[in-house]
Amino acid sequence: MRCPFCQNIDTKVIDTRESAHGNSIRRRRVCLQCGRRFTTIESTQLLVLKNNGEVEPFSRDKVINGVRRACKGRNISEADLNQLGRQVEEKLRQSGTAQVTSDEVGTAVLEPLRNVDEIAYLRFASVYRNFSTLDDFEDAIQWLRNNTNHNAPSEDR
Numbered sequence: 001m002r003c004p005f006c007q008n009i010d011t012k013v014i015d016t017r018e019s020a021h022g023n024s025i026r027r028r029r030v031c032l033q034c035g036r037r038f039t040t041i042e043s044t045q046l047l048v049l050k051n052n053g054e055v056e057p058f059s060r061d062k063v064i065n066g067v068r069r070a071c072k073g074r075n076i077s078e079a080d081l082n083q084l085g086r087q088v089e090e091k092l093r094q095s096g097t098a099q100v101t102s103d104e105v106g107t108a109v110l111e112p113l114r115n116v117d118e119i120a121y122l123r124f125a126s127v128y129r130n131f132s133t134l135d136d137f138e139d140a141i142q143w144l145r146n147n148t149n150h151n152a153p154s155e156d157r
């Protein structure tokens, strides 16, 4: 990181702050040569590789909109949806990679959605996992019946 004033490369970080959305890090630096201070912003943008090969920035809104469709008619608040969007994003970021696939996004939605509403979960899974027969639903419902621990802390598959 070069000092923008004297181009010296020896700088020291004196303060680090994460943005409210967690997608950028703001660092306050001081130049060790001229002593001037400046700010750098490092983006930690998450990218999504779609099935058609295109790459786009991860969008929490897009995830929430997809889930909202599955939640139609269910008693699920915007706050629940926002919370779910945040959980999904955190989970994907925890993987530590800068790029995930859209399948991974869908998988990351399933577990928190199951904890919010099982019907919405079934609807979302039926689209996302391409349920094609009644057996698919039956298996998913059976799985839900065997795993109805709403306080499960983490992935159990």
Ligand SMILES: [Zn+2]
Residues within 6 Å of the ligand: 003, 004, 005, 006, 007, 008, 031, 032, 033, 034, 035, 036
């Ligand atoms: Zn300098």
